[in-house]
Amino acid sequence: MEIINASYLISKPDVAQCPAADRPEFAFIGRSNVGKSSLINMLTGNQRLAKTSAAPGKTQMINHFVVKSRNSANAKSVAEWYLVDLPGYGYAKVSQKNRKSWGKMIDDYLRKRDNLLTTFVLIDSRHEPQAIDLEFVNQMGEWQLPFAIVFTKADKMKPGGLQRNVEAFAAALRENWEALPAFFISSSTDKSGKTEILDYVQGILKS
Numbered sequence: 001m002e003i004i005n006a007s008y009l010i011s012k013p014d015v016a017q018c019p020a021a022d023r024p025e026f027a028f029i030g031r032s033n034v035g036k037s038s039l040i041n042m043l044t045g046n047q048r049l050a051k052t053s054a055a056p057g058k059t060q061m062i063n064h065f066v067v068k069s070r071n072s073a074n075a076k077s078v079a080e081w082y083l084v085d086l087p088g089y090g091y092a093k094v095s096q097k098n099r100k101s102w103g104k105m106i107d108d109y110l111r112k113r114d115n116l117l118t119t120f121v122l123i124d125s126r127h128e129p130q131a132i133d134l135e136f137v138n139q140m141g142e143w144q145l146p147f148a149i150v151f152t153k154a155d156k157m158k159p160g161g162l163q164r165n166v167e168a169f170a171a172a173l174r175e176n177w178e179a180l181p182a183f184f185i186s187s188s189t190d191k192s193g194k195t196e197i198l199d200y201v202q203g204i205l206k207s
């Protein structure tokens with residue numbers, strides 16, 4: 001997949017106020033500071049699209065972007081879809097009350113958004129499996145919502161350590177699930193993972 005253009009559309013605090021569910025949609029979520037904005041900017045080729053976090057945990061909104069893309073295997077096949085930047089979870093300084101409203105907003109969005117095809121859950125590849133990430137992923141599994149996992153900041157890891165953390169995460173998931181979701185390894189710094197993630201989106205758009 002090649003991105004033709006990507007532009008910001010709107011930010012809303014509630015799924016009921018989001019744009020009409022009239023295009024395929026892909027969402028991105030992860031812990032604050034996981035590298036979500038950088039990944040979105042890397043994927044869309046627009047370094048200013050998603051705001052990298054000057055104030056982590058502040059953007060408690062469902063952010064819609066419109067993306068126009070072309071199928072690399074068929075230049076005539078152009079698609080328009082929504083890319084959604086969801087607010088990060090697990091930011092320590094967010095109050096208990098804010099955390100609750102975050103939870104409701106995200107749960108409602110994930111469960112009610114009819115056109116949502118896949119959610120990319122971002123995991124910082126530098127860490128061993130974190131409870132908060134596993135909880136989120138297990139919840140997605142329980143709700144039977146389609147998701148894929150993207151390990152971020154791979155450039156900061158030596159191959160051995162990266163593989164260890166990825167395998168540990170997979171092992172933690174296998175404790176609960178028979179089938180694992182798609183896994184991607186990315187770095188916004190060296191642009192790795194871009195082709196794989198975009199081609200995965202293309203595959204879902206076609207199906």
Ligand code: GDP
Nearest residue numbers: 032033034035036037038052053153187188189
């Ligand atoms: P967000 O809060 O999840 O949107 O995270 P950001 O995209 O704002 O990134 C948080 C911090 O991690 C910033 O300082 C980024 O420059 C840095 N960062 C993000 N992605 C990468 C990456 O792939 N490699 C490296 N080395 N740093 C990254």
